[in-house]
Structure formats: C-alpha cells, structure tokens
Amino acid sequence: MNNEVIVAPDLLIDHLFRNRAGQMVAYLTRLLGPEHLDLAEEVVQEALLKALQNWPYSGIPQNPAGWLFRVARNAALDAIRHRTLAGEKNVQFAAERIRDAEAAAGDDREIEDRLRDDELSMVLMCCHPALPRDARVALSLKTVGGFSTREIARAFLSDEPTIAQRLVRAKRQIRESQVSFELPTGDDLALRLESALEVIYLMFNEGYAAQSGQDLVRQDLCGEALRLGRLLATSSVGTPQAHALVALMAFQAARLSARIDSGGELVLLEDQDRSLWDQKLVGLGFRHFSECAEGTQMSAYHVQAAIAATYAGVQQANGIDWPVILSLYNELMEISPSPVVALNRAVAVSRVQGAEAALAALRPLIEDRSLRNYYLLPAVQGRLxxxxxxxxxxxxxxxxxxxRPCSEPEKRFLQRKLRDCM
Amino acid sequence: MPSFMLLLYNDPANWQNMSPEDAQKALQKFMDWGSKLHSSGAHLASHKLADDAGKVMRGHGKVRVTDGPYSETKEVLGGYYLIKAANYNEAAERARDCPALEYGGTIEVRQVDPMMDDAA
Incomplete structure (x- = not known):
C-alpha cells in the first residue's frame, strides 16, 4: 500500500510470469483435478493481470511469486464458491484440498520441491500417449510452458484457431479418458517418459530451425525445451535418456548464435567461430553427458549427444575426430535409422574414406521420397x-x-556455392 | 513545487488476451517508467483503485447512495499518480511515455490547486 517503493525491476526475472504461470497451473490442476484444467488456467491468467494492474502503482512485492500464488489461489476459491452456488457438485472438495494443501505447506524449499513435482506430473500428463503427438506439444507449451495460443501458433507457423481447437480437443480427451494427474508407474511411466522426451525434442527442433531475426518466440522454444528437459532429467524419475537429451540440446543450443554471422550469412559447423559458442551451455552439456553414461540402454539420444560432444570437445574444427564421428553414425543407423541420419553419416564418410565413398553412400537416398524436398541432399552431393x-x-x-524449400541465408549460401562452380 | 494528479483511465478489455510473456513485458515498461519517476524525485503517491462499481452519493438533505456506473463504462479510472512538476508542461512530459498510453489508455493531468500549497 505504501509508496516507499519497491521499484526493483530485478525482481522481474526473465520469463517469471511464463514459468510461474506453468507452475501455478500445475499446482492448481493437482488440487482441482485435471477435469478443471480450464479453471486453473483462468485463475492463473487472472492473477497475472492483477499483478500487471497493481504493481505499477504499488511497486513489485518482495516475493512476487508468492503474491501471484496467493491471488491465483483466492481466485480459485472464489470461482469454486460461485460454481457451488450455481449447483455444480464436487467442486467444494477442491476448495478443501486447496485449504489442506496450504495448511500442510512447509518452508520455501519444500514448496519449491512440491512445485517441481507438480510441473513434472503436468508434463507427463500432457504427454499421455492417448493424445495425438501435436496435441501433446501444444498442451505442454500452453500449460507447463505458459505460452499463449497465439504464441504457440506463431512458433509452429500455424494459425491461432487451429491451435486453439487442438487444445480444446486435448483437454476434452483428458477429461473423457480420465487421465490422472498422479505420476504413472512401471511400464506406463516408461512410455510417458519416452513420449515426454520426444515432445521436448520436437519443441527444441522447432525452435532450433528458427532463423536469427525471426520471431523471438520461436527461439524461446529452445529455452523452454531445455528447461523441461532438465526438470525431467533431474527429477526422481529422471533417466539416462533424459540426461542424454539435455546434453544434446545444450550442445546444439550453445552453437545457436554462431550459426549465422554478423552479415546474416549461414556459417557451417566447421567454419564457426568457436569463441561464439556459449560456454555455459557447453559445460551444461558435458555435465549431463557424463550423467547419461549410467545405465545400460544406449538410446538414439545417447549417440546424438555423443556426436555433439565430439564436436564440442575440440578447440579447432580441424581437430574433429572423424573416425569416431563415423562410428557413432554407424551406431545411430543401427538404433534409429532414417534417411536424414544416413545423409549425415555420408558427410562423415567423406571425411574418413573420401568423396567417392560418400557419393556411393548417398546413392540409395536419391530415390527416397521423404528426402524429395530436402535441400541438404543435393547440397551435400554438390559439395562432394x-x-x-x-x-x-x-x-x-x-x-x-x-x-527446394530453404531459408534466405541458406539460399544465399547455396548461390555462393553455385557461383564457385562456374 | 506544484503537484499534479495523473488520472489513468483504461479499457480493461485491452488486457484480457495477454500472454504471460506479454503481460510481463508490459509490466516491465511500467516499472521502468515508475523507477524514472522515483529517481527524479517527482513521485509523491500512487494508488490502484478497486475494480468494482464503486458508489455514487448525492442529495440535498437526504443523501442517496447508489452503485456507481464505473464497471459498465468502457474506460474506467484505474488508478492515479500524484507527482511534483514545475508546470503543466513538465507534468505532461512526465506522463508522455507512461506505457498506459501505449496500451490504449487515457491519462488526465490535473493540477492540485496551488492554493493548497499556500495553505500548507
């Protein structure tokens, strides 16, 4: 109330609203039940707007997250009261659960741990195999990531009504199939984790594909995917695969800013200025990479992370150990063969056995319909x-x-290569 | 130095569809504007008004109290700042980059009657 203001803009850490929105929705969904996901989202939105309308006058409270939680909780209790009065049954239990949860709340640390668990349950709920894959991605971004429908549409180069409809359907499906908020166990857990990793990697790739200067929202996808990956990897249900995926994403994200030079031109991995790589992310990558070695199952994420680690581990491009890279690609072709992996393997072949051998390795791919629109195939052939x-x-x-379809910097890159041939 | 009221009117509908990220960006702008006001020493007070209808009282002898119309009008008085400024120009200059304007709001600038200062 007073005006000894607490104008402390540093309390507004990056993505505070987005991240806390995800946590609050998760927390309230646990207490209200997944069938009331909409209500949870509504009251969280209300809390954020209240902050936006009050803080400019009052200053930012000492504990912004606590403020938001309190307001969202009160809004939820209000909404429940209204619904109960309107004759809706069973919602008053939710009110009791909210009050009980509060009475049982411990210190800040315990609360933060609880919130992490809630977020985790939420991710795994959004990644329920009963939902179509694109719905899992959209729902995760909406509920856990705190992205709006418009932002998701922008990030996936889609339109708002399409995404909105996808979300409505996904929520209906959650209600109808009575998907539980509780962490699954056994085989069900393994299945959900696999789905969650896939969703996170899809999210990351969509962001990674964004070009510099393009909508920032797309690049935010990489950050959100990394955050969710770390949440999963370091949780009680974290697996070596999850660590491998985080390592892979961290190594790739580290190179984001080196991919395009100051003139907006594409820079190949081997020509990149390594001092531009984000060393914090490289370090994060290696930390998770060492964790992923535990366990016995070698996943595609492991091999991809190993390839990325091999690139990241050398100081100069000419120090890259191509035979190691090639053997990793051979392994990847065994575990998770795809035309794109085969194409990448061919590049390693050219470094180890020469261009002739690489062209031979590419030959079977030329007929592959899935690569018909993939510009990298003819580009690699051209180079060889x-x-x-x-x-x-x-x-x-x-x-x-x-x-074939490609971005502007890619197009200019190909034009330069074409000119070199003439 | 004279004091001025900045009365901020806004249309709540403008805020409804904001994403968390957009809301935080908007808030950041308000905080930056506010911290400029503070560091220059111009800020005296500021309050947000409640989002309800309010009450209207009128009458000669017999006072009637009715619910205010404020929740139904499109633009509502959301809150106010009391600031110090040399004159209207300077007060308006301080209000000029208030983000409320960017988000479709209106700011009314009113000087506190200078006679108030004399009385003090």
Missing part, C-alpha cells in the same frame, strides 16, 4: 562432386538444392 573436380555436375546439384 565439387571436391572431386566435377564442377558441372556439382553446379547441377546446387541448382537442384535451390529449387
């Missing part, structure tokens, strides 16, 4: 042919690549 001195064939390949 150029190395062998066949400028004309190389130029043809770069022209082909230019006909």
């Amino acid at each position: 042919l150029r190395d062998l001195g066949d400028r004309e064939a190389a130029a043809d390949c770069f022209r082909q690549a230019l006909e």
